[in-house]
Amino acid sequence: MKEIMTIADVLEFPGRGYAIGGVNPSLDERSADEIRALVGDEIEVHAGRGDVYRVRVVDVQVTNSIADKKNIFVLVPMDVDKSRLRVGAKVLAE
Numbered sequence: 001m002k003e004i005m006t007i008a009d010v011l012e013f014p015g016r017g018y019a020i021g022g023v024n025p026s027l028d029e030r031s032a033d034e035i036r037a038l039v040g041d042e043i044e045v046h047a048g049r050g051d052v053y054r055v056r057v058v059d060v061q062v063t064n065s066i067a068d069k070k071n072i073f074v075l076v077p078m079d080v081d082k083s084r085l086r087v088g089a090k091v092l093a094e
Contacts, residue, residue, distance in 0.1 A: 001092040021073045032062035046090040
């Protein structure tokens, strides 16, 4: 498993799902397509205390900040328990 990011924000989009956002400086040199491929169709959220949740990925958006750093947003379904998507949790993918 490869670390994709640490969750910095969770946004709710009614009817679509939750967007979990974060950064990972080690991915800043990669293209958006490469990052999307790394994320894939499923992620693991490591929420601490040994809590690990497998979550289906609906979409991945990658944007560049003004400082040319990658901001990664992973959209997950509404049926995910939002309490599992805690700020500070690690997101990993195969």
